[in-house]
Amino acid sequence: MASSLNKYDNLALEASAGTGKTFQLAMRVAGMLLTGVAPRDILCLTFTKKATAEMKERIIKFINSMAENTASESEIEFITPLMKKYAKQLKVEFSKEFIQEKAIIARNNLFTYFSELNIKTIDSFNNTILRIFPFEAGFRPDFNIESDDEIDIIKKEAFDNIIANILDDKVWKEILEKLYSVFNIAANNFIPWLQNYTEYTTNNILNLEITMQNAPDKHKINEMLNKILELRNNINTQCIKFMHTFEADELGINQLKTYEKLNTKKIDEIACNNLIKVENLSDAPSFKKYDFSQNQYNIQKDIRDNMQKYYLLQGDIITGLALNLGGLLYEKMKEIKKERNILTYSDISEEVYYMLSDKHSQIDKDYLYFRLDGKINHLLIDEFQDTSISQWLTLKPLAEEAMAGLGQKDKIGSFFYVGDPKQNIYRFRGGSSSLFRTLLHEYKDKLQAETLNTNYRSGSHIVEFVNNLSNNIYKSNKELFSIFNIDQKAYPENGDGYVEVTHALDEKKYYLDYTKEKIEKCIKAGYTYKDIAVLTVSNKHGGDLIDYLEENNIPVQVETSSKLTSCQAFQILSALAVFIETGDTFSYLTYALSHPKAYNNSFIENKENIIKDMNRIKNYIKNMTNCSIFEKILYLINTLDLQSRFSNNPDFYAVIDAMEKGAYGEKNISLFMEKVYKAAADKQSSSSSSNNAVTIMTIHKSKGLQFPVVVIPNLEVDLKLNAANTHLFVSDNKEFGNSDLCSVYKKDIHTYISGTKAEEYMNNENNLIMQDNINMLYVAMTRAEQALFMNIKYFKDTPTNLSQYVSQFIVEDEIYGKLKPLKKEKVTERKSVKINVEIEKEKSFGTDNAWFDTDKKETQSYEATLFGSCLHAGLNILEYKNDATIKMAEKHMMAHFGALLSENNMNLICEYIKKVYNNTAWQKLFTGRVFKERRIGENNTLYAVDIYSELDDKIILMDYKTGFLDNNRINDYSDKLRKYANILRKIYNKQVETYIFHIESNQVILTQ
Amino acid sequence: MITCLYIPEDKKALNYIAEITKPKDVYENKTCLIVPTERNVRHLASYGFMYTDILSLSSFYDLAIEYDNILLPKELRPYYLLKAVEKLNKDEIYAVFKNNNEDFTNNFLSFAKNTNNIFSFYRELFAEHVSVEDLSKASLYSDYEMQINILTKLWDIYLELIHKDNYMDKWETYNNFKLNEYFINSYSEYIFLINGFLTKYELTFIKNIGTMQNVCVVFNYAGSLYKQHKEYEKFFNTSSLKDKNMPLLNNNNVQIYECASNISQIELITKKAFEINKKHNIPFNKMAVVMPDTSCKPYFILLDVYKLFDVSAGDEMSNTRIYTLLENLINIYEDLYSFNNTPINNIITLFSDSFLLAIDEISNIVSECNKLIENNRQYINKDDLCNISFIKKYFYELLNADKTMTINKTANIYKTLLKNLKDILTIEKDEIQKCIIAVEKVSTTYKNIKDEVSFLESSHLILSEIMSLSIDLPKREIAVTGILETRNMNYDIIFMPFMTEELFPPKSSKDLFINTEIRNQLNLPTYIDRENLMKNYCFQIINHAKLTIFSYSDELSSIRRSSFIEEIIVKNNLKVEYFSPKEISLIKTDTYHYNIKDNEISIEKTDDVVNHLKNFTYxxxxxxxxxxxxxxxxxxxxxxxxxxxxxVESLDNQIFGIIIHNVFKELHNKGITPHSDKYKDEFKKEFTKLIKSYDAYNHSKVEQFIATFIYNTLEQIVNAEITHTNEGYEILDREKCITATFNRFNIKGFLDKVEIKDNKIYVTDYKYKDIKNIKIIKDDNFDNVDDIQLVIYAILIEKEMKKLPENIFYFSIKEDFKYFEGFDMELYDKYKVHIKNMLNEIVDKNINFTQTDKLKNCDFCSYNNICGRNNGFFAK
Structure with a gap:
C-alpha cells in the first residue's frame, strides 16, 4: 500500500471508496507516536463516535504489534520510510529493532497519556471548546445538550410566541392577514406553513448573514403584498377579458374545459392552464387547430408577463418574510436556550464558530491554546467531504497554525485531511464536497495533494464499471462533476467480480421480484444470505422489501437508523409500565398484542381473558407499593418471562438499560415515561447480526461498510433530481455568510421564471441535488466487494430521477464477469462463554429492597445532632488536671460549631463541659490511662466509645448522655455498653465497668 | 524526625501498618496512626490495638489544627464570594467571568454552581503554596496575569467580608496554620499511611509535626514511584522509597469479559460470585465490586435478587416519591407565580403515582382534572387550585409563597409541608424525617443571612440538600464501592465492571485557571497524573486479590473498553472472553415459554360476540x-x-367543525331561523361564545388570530344558509337522532339537518373539510367509498318518514360554502344491498376480525400501537 507518510507533510488525501482511507489515517497517527510526537500534540477528528473508537483501537493495535514484533509486512513497509528518516534524525542506525524499540516507548507513552490523545468527533471537539469557554459564549458552564426532538418542541413554543408578539404590531397583523389571503392556506395550516419557512432561515442563519441585513422590512413586505394582491386582481381581470375573446366561438369539450378553468381566482390554477402555460399560445394542447387572434396573443402575453411578476414577487415575499421571522425566531430561540441553559450540537458548532472565527471574535489564539490546555501541532481530519463550512471555519485557525511550520517550542506541526468528495452525502447537514478542493487551492503553497487509487475492496469489473459510469457522468456535465473524473485500479487479489445492470419493467412493484430473483441467483451461485445487502434510498421503501422477502421465506435482517424508542421492546415495556400504574386497557393490549405477541389471537376473542389477565398482572405486584416502577417491571420481566418473548433481542436489554439509567427509582409514571424516553432517545436500536440473513439498509446507513454482494433495486423512488422537498433553499455562493435565500419554484411554473435570476438559482440548486444523488449512487455501488446488481429505469424524456438519469449512460442491460463467491478467510465468530453454576439461594424481587434504618430510634432534629457532635468534640479535648483544656475545648467548639449552633446551646455545652470537668467519677478515670472517642470493632462493625480508662485491675468505660433518661433508655444504653465492654475485655483481658454519665444531671450511673 | 517507608510488594497495606505499629503498642508509648479513610479506621479497629489511637486523616486535621475564629461553613462560601464580586467593577467582572450578563450575578444558585472552578483555584493556590507571582511568571499571557490578579483581589475582598462577620475561612490557614501543640504532644509517635498526592500544605503540616515528635510516613503505591514521590522525599530530606514491580497478571488471576449489555455484566458477576464461592470456598464477604462511577450503583440495588450486594453508598433520596412530589410542586409554584395558572396536566403529573392515586382524595382530584380536560380546559387557575381542600390543606402555604423571602423562612414552609405529608405518605415517613433534618440544616446554615432570596432559588437549594442524602440499604456480603474507598483494603475477589473509556479512568476536569503547562512548571499534579493515580489505585487493589474480573459492555459500538483494560491486555497478553447469555437468569425463572407465531392478528367470533353484534346498534x-x-x-x-x-392544545379542523355544528344547533334550539334578521349576528355571537369555552383559544393569541379567519367565513356560511332557506327549504329538524331496524339490525344516526321543500325531504350533512377531500358517492365502486354516512341517513329517513329523501347534501362549511349533492340517490338500492351485506358479514361467524390490507388506514389509527403498525416497516 502506498504510504502517505513520508514525513508529516501537510497533505490533502483524496481517497476513493475502498482505497484504505482509515488505514492511512490510523497509520499517520501511529507514525507520529512512533517518532516521538506526544499524544497531546495530535488532534484527530472523525465523523462518528464509532469511527473514533475504531481509530483508537487500530492505533493501539498497530503500535502494540510493532512493539511485540508481530506487525504485518505491509504495515512495516508502510512505516519504514518514516522510521528511517527518524533514525537519521536521531543519528542512529536504522534496523527492525529500532522500530521495535521506539514502539515500546510509544506504547508506554500512549498508555500513560492516553487521555491526552485527542481523537474525537468534531461535535465533541466543539463541545470541549464550549465547555472551556462557556462564559465567552454567554452560557453557564453547566449547560445541557438537548436532542433535536426536545428542541423542536421549544421551537414551536418560540414561534408561537413570536407570532403572538408581532400580532400586537398593526403592520405585521396586516401582513399576516394578507398572506392568508394571497397564499390561500387553510387556516389551521397557516402557522405551521409560516413556521416551516421561518425555521429554514433559522437553521441556515450562518449562510444568510448579509442577506439578512438587506432583507425587506415589514413596511416593504406589506407593500409587496399590496402589489401582489393588485397583480392577482389584474390577472383575474385579464383572464375574464381573455375568456370574452372566446365567447363567439364554439369550443370543443376539451377546449371548453380549459377555457372554463380560466374563471378562477386562484393564480396557481391559472398558471397550470394550458392556454397560459405555453409560451406560444398556438402550441396550447387541444387548441392546435384553433386560430388565435392577435388580441388573444396580446392578452395571453400580458397575462404571462403579469404571472412572471406575480411569481417573482411571491418568491420575494416568501424570502423576505422568512428572513424577518427567521431572524426573530433565531433570537427568541437563543434567548430561551440561554435561559434554560441548553444547546444542541449544531448550536455548539455555531457558537464556537462565532466565538473563534467570526470577524468580531475577541478571543485570540494564545488564549485559546492556554485554555485548551495545550497546543495542537498536528491536525488530522477524517471524512473531510462531510465537514460543513462552519465546522471548517472553526478549525481553520488550528489548521493554519499547524501548517505554519515551526510552532511553539520549535515543534513542527502538520495538517492532514482525507476524504472522498464523491461520498459527500450530508449536504443537508451542511457538508460540502467542493470544500475539499477549495482548500487545496487556498493553501496551494503549503498543502500537497495525493490521490489513493487502488481499490482494495471490489473486484475489477465493479471497479471498472464504477470508473466508466463516473467518467460518463463527468463527460456529460464537465467541470461541475470534475470529482467524478476518476481512474481507480483494482487490487488483483480481489478477483474479477460481477456486475449486472438491468432495466426494470415499467411497473411499480417490479423491484420486489427483482430483489428476490437476484438474491436467489446469488444463493444458487454459492453465496449465503449473510453475504447480501440490499440498499434502499429511504427507510420507507425498505419496508415493502422486508415484507415481500419474508413472505417468500428469505430471512431478512434490518439495519435501521431508527431510534431505540421506536423498537418494539421499548413500546411493549413502556406499555406495561403504563398499564401497571394506571390500569389503562389500551396499554395492556399494546403490551399483549404488539410483536412479539404475548398471546395467540384466540386469547382476545374472549373479553374475560383480558380482564383476568389484567388482574393477574396487577396481582403480581400488588404488594410492591413502595417499589419503583422499574423494580416492578423487573419483577414482571421475571414472572411474565418477557425474556423468552423477546428471545435474546439486544434491543430488549438496551431498553432495560435505558430504563435503569433514566428512571430506576422513579415512582411517578408520567415522569418515568418522560425520563425513560429521554434516556432512550439518543440511542440507536440495534439488530442481531449473527443470523444468516439478507441485510436491508439505507444507503446512508451503509456508508463505511462493505458487503460481498450489493443489490440496488429501487433507485427511482425518492432520488428526484429536482428540489421538491423544501420550500426554500440557500443559493450556494460558496462565500460564507453571503448566500441568498431563494424560493423553490415548482416545475409547473418554471416557464414563468425563465430568463430570470430565480431560474438561474433554481438550476444551480437542481444541479447540486443531482450531484447529491450521484454521490449517493456512488456510495451505494462502492459497497460491493464481489457482485453488484443494479436495477434502473428506461430513460424516456428529460430525466426526473436518478434511475432515469443513469440509464442515459447504460442503455442496454449489461453483465460483466461471472457470479461466483470468492473464498475469503472466515472471521471466526465470537462465542459466548457459559457459566454453569448451581445457585441455592432463593431469588427475591424488589420486595425487600426498601430501606431500613440501622438505628431504629427516631432520628433527632438537626440542632440536636449538632449539639451532640459539638459536645463530644469538646469532651474529646478535655483532660483532667489541666484547666487549659477547658479553654481549648471551648475554642475548638467555637471554631467548628460556632457558625451553626445557637448561642444558648453553645453556652449550655460549655456549662456541661465544666460540669464534667468537676465530676469526681469522671476525674477518677484519669488515674489510669485514658482513651477518648476511640473506635473499637468486631466482625466488621465499628463502635465509637466516648471515654474509657485502663486501670491496673480493670477498665472503666463511660458513655456521655444528655436529654431525657428513664429506665427504658438506661436499659437500651446498657445493652450497647455491654457490647463495648465485651470487646474491651477481649483486648485488655481485664474486667470492664461501664457507666452512663448523664451530663445534664451530672449523674454517673453504673450499668450492669 | 521523619522517616519514609513504603508498603513492600508482598505485603497488604493495613497488615503491614499493623505489623510496624504492633511493637509500639505498649503502655509506655503513645502512638497515633493516621489512615486515609474511615473504612481503613474501621478495618484496623478490629486488629485489637491497646494503646494506639487510630484516626482518619480528616478527623486528625480537625484535632491537630487550632483555629482562632469561627470557621465559615463551606456552604456559605458562594454567598460571600457573590458579595465580593459585587464590589468589583464591571471591567474586572468581565475579565474574570468573561460575562457582563447581569443574570449571572443576580441568580445566587447559578452563581454558586458556576464558581466551583474559582474555589478550586483558590484551594489549590493556598494548599500548594503557589504565589501569584509564580503563576504570572509561568504564563506569558497577559490577560491571564490580569485575571489572576483580580482573583486575588477578589479573595481579599471576600476575606474582608467574612472577617467582618467574625468568620474565617479554613483555606486562610493553609499558608500559615497553627498546630495544637498540646494535642500534638499528647502522642510520641505518628504513623501516616498515604496513598495519593500530598499538597505543600499537607507536607508542611507533617513536617512540622516531625519537628515535635517522631513521624513515620508510609506510602502505598503499585509499580514505580510517581514523580511526586521524588518531591516528597526531597521535602522530607530522605530517599528511602523504591520502585516496586507491577502486579504479575495472567489469565489465572485476571479475567476480562466483554458483555452484551449492562444487565449481563451483573449476571456475570452474580454467577461468578457463586461459582467462586462454591469451587474455591471463598466467602462472599471476601469479594468486592469496584465501580468506576456511582452511576453504576442502581444495577446492584435493583438486580440483587440473591441479596448479595452491599451498596455502602446507599440509594438516592431523589428516588423517593417525596422528592418527586416536591420537585413537581415547585414547577407548579413557578407557573402559578408567573401566570397565575398552571396546566392541568401538571396536576395530573403531580399525582401520577399508583400509591398516591390509591388515596381517595387524590384520585378524586385527578378525575376532576380529567373532567376539566374533557371540557376543553387546559389550565387551572391559582384560586381554583387552592380551593381544592386537599391542596389547600397540604400545599397552600407553598403554592402561595411570596416571590422572595429569607432562606430561613422558605425552609420553614418546607418543614411544615413535610411534617404534614408524613400523615399521608406513611410508607415514606422515615425518608421524610430525613428530609426534615436536611431542611433544618439549610435553615441553620443560612440562619444569619437576612437577605431575601427568591423562593424558587431557595427551594432549589433545599432540594439539592435533600438530593444529597442517601437512603440506607440492607447490609449484605459483597461490598460494592467506588475506587477511592478501596484504598488500602484487600479482597480476595475483585469485580470491576463498567470499565469503559467513558467511565474509567474517571475524567477529572481540567482547570480553568491553572493549566497543564503551568502545573508542569510548578510541579503540581496534572489531570493526567490524577488519572494515572486512579489507575494505580486499581493496580493496588488487584495486587493482592486472588482473582480480578473486569467487564465492560459493548452494547453500543461507539463505546470502547477503557484504555486501562487495553493496557493490561496488551502488556500481559491476556485473553478477552465474550459473555452474551441467551437469557439473563437474574430476571428469569423457567415458568413458561412463548411459542407464538407472529402472524397478523385475526380474531374469531365467539357465539357471545355474534349475539352481541346482532343486538348492536350500528x-x-x-x-x-x-x-x-x-x-x-x-x-x-x-x-x-x-x-x-x-x-385540546390547538384548535384544528375537527374543533372548528364541532363548533359550527353546535352554533347551528344552538340557534335552532333558541328558535332563531335563517329568516330572522338577527340570524347573522346571533350566529357570530354564538360562535364567539362557544370558541371561548376552549382554553386553547383563551390562552393563545395565535389561536385567536387564526380563529378570526374562521370568524370571517361565518358571514359566507350564514349567507349560504340564508340563500338556501330562501330557495324554499324548510327545516324540519336539526341534529335529529333516528334509530331504526334495518334487516333485523339496529341502526342509528344523528342527522345534521332535515328539510322539506315541495313536499320532498332533503337531508344535509355539514362538512368542515377541504372541498377536494369531501368524497361524494357517485358510483357503485364500494371499495373506494370510505364514508357511507349519507347512505345510512337515507335508510333512516326512509324508515322514519316512510319516504326516501329527494336529495342528500353536503354543505361545506370550511370553504366554498355550497350545498352539493353528496350521494346519488339513483344508487340507493345498490348501497342498501351493500350495507346489508356488510352487516351480514359483521355477524358472520366465519369471517374473522382482521387487520386491514389498506396500510394507509393505519397511519392515523389510534390502535396502531396495539397491532404493531405504528412505526412503519422498519419496526420489526
Missing part, C-alpha cells in the same frame, strides 16, 4: 370503522377500549 361511524379495519371495529366496539381524553 351508527354510520361504526360501519365506517368496520370498513376501514375490522380489527379496529373489534377493539372499539366489542372490547370497548378507547384512548383516554387528551387536552
Amino acid at each position: 351508527s354510520a361511524s361504526a360501519l365506517n370503522v368496520y370498513k376501514s379495519c375490522s380489527l379496529k371495529f373489534y377493539f372499539r366496539y366489542i372490547l370497548n377500549i378507547d384512548k383516554g381524553v387528551e387536552s
Whole structure:
C-alpha cells in the first residue's frame, strides 16, 4: 500500500471508496507516536463516535504489534520510510529493532497519556471548546445538550410566541392577514406553513448573514403584498377579458374545459392552464387547430408577463418574510436556550464558530491554546467531504497554525485531511464536497495533494464499471462533476467480480421480484444470505422489501437508523409500565398484542381473558407499593418471562438499560415515561447480526461498510433530481455568510421564471441535488466487494430521477464477469462463554429492597445532632488536671460549631463541659490511662466509645448522655455498653465497668 | 524526625501498618496512626490495638489544627464570594467571568454552581503554596496575569467580608496554620499511611509535626514511584522509597469479559460470585465490586435478587416519591407565580403515582382534572387550585409563597409541608424525617443571612440538600464501592465492571485557571497524573486479590473498553472472553415459554360476540370503522377500549367543525331561523361564545388570530344558509337522532339537518373539510367509498318518514360554502344491498376480525400501537 507518510507533510488525501482511507489515517497517527510526537500534540477528528473508537483501537493495535514484533509486512513497509528518516534524525542506525524499540516507548507513552490523545468527533471537539469557554459564549458552564426532538418542541413554543408578539404590531397583523389571503392556506395550516419557512432561515442563519441585513422590512413586505394582491386582481381581470375573446366561438369539450378553468381566482390554477402555460399560445394542447387572434396573443402575453411578476414577487415575499421571522425566531430561540441553559450540537458548532472565527471574535489564539490546555501541532481530519463550512471555519485557525511550520517550542506541526468528495452525502447537514478542493487551492503553497487509487475492496469489473459510469457522468456535465473524473485500479487479489445492470419493467412493484430473483441467483451461485445487502434510498421503501422477502421465506435482517424508542421492546415495556400504574386497557393490549405477541389471537376473542389477565398482572405486584416502577417491571420481566418473548433481542436489554439509567427509582409514571424516553432517545436500536440473513439498509446507513454482494433495486423512488422537498433553499455562493435565500419554484411554473435570476438559482440548486444523488449512487455501488446488481429505469424524456438519469449512460442491460463467491478467510465468530453454576439461594424481587434504618430510634432534629457532635468534640479535648483544656475545648467548639449552633446551646455545652470537668467519677478515670472517642470493632462493625480508662485491675468505660433518661433508655444504653465492654475485655483481658454519665444531671450511673 | 517507608510488594497495606505499629503498642508509648479513610479506621479497629489511637486523616486535621475564629461553613462560601464580586467593577467582572450578563450575578444558585472552578483555584493556590507571582511568571499571557490578579483581589475582598462577620475561612490557614501543640504532644509517635498526592500544605503540616515528635510516613503505591514521590522525599530530606514491580497478571488471576449489555455484566458477576464461592470456598464477604462511577450503583440495588450486594453508598433520596412530589410542586409554584395558572396536566403529573392515586382524595382530584380536560380546559387557575381542600390543606402555604423571602423562612414552609405529608405518605415517613433534618440544616446554615432570596432559588437549594442524602440499604456480603474507598483494603475477589473509556479512568476536569503547562512548571499534579493515580489505585487493589474480573459492555459500538483494560491486555497478553447469555437468569425463572407465531392478528367470533353484534346498534361511524379495519371495529366496539381524553392544545379542523355544528344547533334550539334578521349576528355571537369555552383559544393569541379567519367565513356560511332557506327549504329538524331496524339490525344516526321543500325531504350533512377531500358517492365502486354516512341517513329517513329523501347534501362549511349533492340517490338500492351485506358479514361467524390490507388506514389509527403498525416497516 502506498504510504502517505513520508514525513508529516501537510497533505490533502483524496481517497476513493475502498482505497484504505482509515488505514492511512490510523497509520499517520501511529507514525507520529512512533517518532516521538506526544499524544497531546495530535488532534484527530472523525465523523462518528464509532469511527473514533475504531481509530483508537487500530492505533493501539498497530503500535502494540510493532512493539511485540508481530506487525504485518505491509504495515512495516508502510512505516519504514518514516522510521528511517527518524533514525537519521536521531543519528542512529536504522534496523527492525529500532522500530521495535521506539514502539515500546510509544506504547508506554500512549498508555500513560492516553487521555491526552485527542481523537474525537468534531461535535465533541466543539463541545470541549464550549465547555472551556462557556462564559465567552454567554452560557453557564453547566449547560445541557438537548436532542433535536426536545428542541423542536421549544421551537414551536418560540414561534408561537413570536407570532403572538408581532400580532400586537398593526403592520405585521396586516401582513399576516394578507398572506392568508394571497397564499390561500387553510387556516389551521397557516402557522405551521409560516413556521416551516421561518425555521429554514433559522437553521441556515450562518449562510444568510448579509442577506439578512438587506432583507425587506415589514413596511416593504406589506407593500409587496399590496402589489401582489393588485397583480392577482389584474390577472383575474385579464383572464375574464381573455375568456370574452372566446365567447363567439364554439369550443370543443376539451377546449371548453380549459377555457372554463380560466374563471378562477386562484393564480396557481391559472398558471397550470394550458392556454397560459405555453409560451406560444398556438402550441396550447387541444387548441392546435384553433386560430388565435392577435388580441388573444396580446392578452395571453400580458397575462404571462403579469404571472412572471406575480411569481417573482411571491418568491420575494416568501424570502423576505422568512428572513424577518427567521431572524426573530433565531433570537427568541437563543434567548430561551440561554435561559434554560441548553444547546444542541449544531448550536455548539455555531457558537464556537462565532466565538473563534467570526470577524468580531475577541478571543485570540494564545488564549485559546492556554485554555485548551495545550497546543495542537498536528491536525488530522477524517471524512473531510462531510465537514460543513462552519465546522471548517472553526478549525481553520488550528489548521493554519499547524501548517505554519515551526510552532511553539520549535515543534513542527502538520495538517492532514482525507476524504472522498464523491461520498459527500450530508449536504443537508451542511457538508460540502467542493470544500475539499477549495482548500487545496487556498493553501496551494503549503498543502500537497495525493490521490489513493487502488481499490482494495471490489473486484475489477465493479471497479471498472464504477470508473466508466463516473467518467460518463463527468463527460456529460464537465467541470461541475470534475470529482467524478476518476481512474481507480483494482487490487488483483480481489478477483474479477460481477456486475449486472438491468432495466426494470415499467411497473411499480417490479423491484420486489427483482430483489428476490437476484438474491436467489446469488444463493444458487454459492453465496449465503449473510453475504447480501440490499440498499434502499429511504427507510420507507425498505419496508415493502422486508415484507415481500419474508413472505417468500428469505430471512431478512434490518439495519435501521431508527431510534431505540421506536423498537418494539421499548413500546411493549413502556406499555406495561403504563398499564401497571394506571390500569389503562389500551396499554395492556399494546403490551399483549404488539410483536412479539404475548398471546395467540384466540386469547382476545374472549373479553374475560383480558380482564383476568389484567388482574393477574396487577396481582403480581400488588404488594410492591413502595417499589419503583422499574423494580416492578423487573419483577414482571421475571414472572411474565418477557425474556423468552423477546428471545435474546439486544434491543430488549438496551431498553432495560435505558430504563435503569433514566428512571430506576422513579415512582411517578408520567415522569418515568418522560425520563425513560429521554434516556432512550439518543440511542440507536440495534439488530442481531449473527443470523444468516439478507441485510436491508439505507444507503446512508451503509456508508463505511462493505458487503460481498450489493443489490440496488429501487433507485427511482425518492432520488428526484429536482428540489421538491423544501420550500426554500440557500443559493450556494460558496462565500460564507453571503448566500441568498431563494424560493423553490415548482416545475409547473418554471416557464414563468425563465430568463430570470430565480431560474438561474433554481438550476444551480437542481444541479447540486443531482450531484447529491450521484454521490449517493456512488456510495451505494462502492459497497460491493464481489457482485453488484443494479436495477434502473428506461430513460424516456428529460430525466426526473436518478434511475432515469443513469440509464442515459447504460442503455442496454449489461453483465460483466461471472457470479461466483470468492473464498475469503472466515472471521471466526465470537462465542459466548457459559457459566454453569448451581445457585441455592432463593431469588427475591424488589420486595425487600426498601430501606431500613440501622438505628431504629427516631432520628433527632438537626440542632440536636449538632449539639451532640459539638459536645463530644469538646469532651474529646478535655483532660483532667489541666484547666487549659477547658479553654481549648471551648475554642475548638467555637471554631467548628460556632457558625451553626445557637448561642444558648453553645453556652449550655460549655456549662456541661465544666460540669464534667468537676465530676469526681469522671476525674477518677484519669488515674489510669485514658482513651477518648476511640473506635473499637468486631466482625466488621465499628463502635465509637466516648471515654474509657485502663486501670491496673480493670477498665472503666463511660458513655456521655444528655436529654431525657428513664429506665427504658438506661436499659437500651446498657445493652450497647455491654457490647463495648465485651470487646474491651477481649483486648485488655481485664474486667470492664461501664457507666452512663448523664451530663445534664451530672449523674454517673453504673450499668450492669 | 521523619522517616519514609513504603508498603513492600508482598505485603497488604493495613497488615503491614499493623505489623510496624504492633511493637509500639505498649503502655509506655503513645502512638497515633493516621489512615486515609474511615473504612481503613474501621478495618484496623478490629486488629485489637491497646494503646494506639487510630484516626482518619480528616478527623486528625480537625484535632491537630487550632483555629482562632469561627470557621465559615463551606456552604456559605458562594454567598460571600457573590458579595465580593459585587464590589468589583464591571471591567474586572468581565475579565474574570468573561460575562457582563447581569443574570449571572443576580441568580445566587447559578452563581454558586458556576464558581466551583474559582474555589478550586483558590484551594489549590493556598494548599500548594503557589504565589501569584509564580503563576504570572509561568504564563506569558497577559490577560491571564490580569485575571489572576483580580482573583486575588477578589479573595481579599471576600476575606474582608467574612472577617467582618467574625468568620474565617479554613483555606486562610493553609499558608500559615497553627498546630495544637498540646494535642500534638499528647502522642510520641505518628504513623501516616498515604496513598495519593500530598499538597505543600499537607507536607508542611507533617513536617512540622516531625519537628515535635517522631513521624513515620508510609506510602502505598503499585509499580514505580510517581514523580511526586521524588518531591516528597526531597521535602522530607530522605530517599528511602523504591520502585516496586507491577502486579504479575495472567489469565489465572485476571479475567476480562466483554458483555452484551449492562444487565449481563451483573449476571456475570452474580454467577461468578457463586461459582467462586462454591469451587474455591471463598466467602462472599471476601469479594468486592469496584465501580468506576456511582452511576453504576442502581444495577446492584435493583438486580440483587440473591441479596448479595452491599451498596455502602446507599440509594438516592431523589428516588423517593417525596422528592418527586416536591420537585413537581415547585414547577407548579413557578407557573402559578408567573401566570397565575398552571396546566392541568401538571396536576395530573403531580399525582401520577399508583400509591398516591390509591388515596381517595387524590384520585378524586385527578378525575376532576380529567373532567376539566374533557371540557376543553387546559389550565387551572391559582384560586381554583387552592380551593381544592386537599391542596389547600397540604400545599397552600407553598403554592402561595411570596416571590422572595429569607432562606430561613422558605425552609420553614418546607418543614411544615413535610411534617404534614408524613400523615399521608406513611410508607415514606422515615425518608421524610430525613428530609426534615436536611431542611433544618439549610435553615441553620443560612440562619444569619437576612437577605431575601427568591423562593424558587431557595427551594432549589433545599432540594439539592435533600438530593444529597442517601437512603440506607440492607447490609449484605459483597461490598460494592467506588475506587477511592478501596484504598488500602484487600479482597480476595475483585469485580470491576463498567470499565469503559467513558467511565474509567474517571475524567477529572481540567482547570480553568491553572493549566497543564503551568502545573508542569510548578510541579503540581496534572489531570493526567490524577488519572494515572486512579489507575494505580486499581493496580493496588488487584495486587493482592486472588482473582480480578473486569467487564465492560459493548452494547453500543461507539463505546470502547477503557484504555486501562487495553493496557493490561496488551502488556500481559491476556485473553478477552465474550459473555452474551441467551437469557439473563437474574430476571428469569423457567415458568413458561412463548411459542407464538407472529402472524397478523385475526380474531374469531365467539357465539357471545355474534349475539352481541346482532343486538348492536350500528351508527354510520361504526360501519365506517368496520370498513376501514375490522380489527379496529373489534377493539372499539366489542372490547370497548378507547384512548383516554387528551387536552385540546390547538384548535384544528375537527374543533372548528364541532363548533359550527353546535352554533347551528344552538340557534335552532333558541328558535332563531335563517329568516330572522338577527340570524347573522346571533350566529357570530354564538360562535364567539362557544370558541371561548376552549382554553386553547383563551390562552393563545395565535389561536385567536387564526380563529378570526374562521370568524370571517361565518358571514359566507350564514349567507349560504340564508340563500338556501330562501330557495324554499324548510327545516324540519336539526341534529335529529333516528334509530331504526334495518334487516333485523339496529341502526342509528344523528342527522345534521332535515328539510322539506315541495313536499320532498332533503337531508344535509355539514362538512368542515377541504372541498377536494369531501368524497361524494357517485358510483357503485364500494371499495373506494370510505364514508357511507349519507347512505345510512337515507335508510333512516326512509324508515322514519316512510319516504326516501329527494336529495342528500353536503354543505361545506370550511370553504366554498355550497350545498352539493353528496350521494346519488339513483344508487340507493345498490348501497342498501351493500350495507346489508356488510352487516351480514359483521355477524358472520366465519369471517374473522382482521387487520386491514389498506396500510394507509393505519397511519392515523389510534390502535396502531396495539397491532404493531405504528412505526412503519422498519419496526420489526
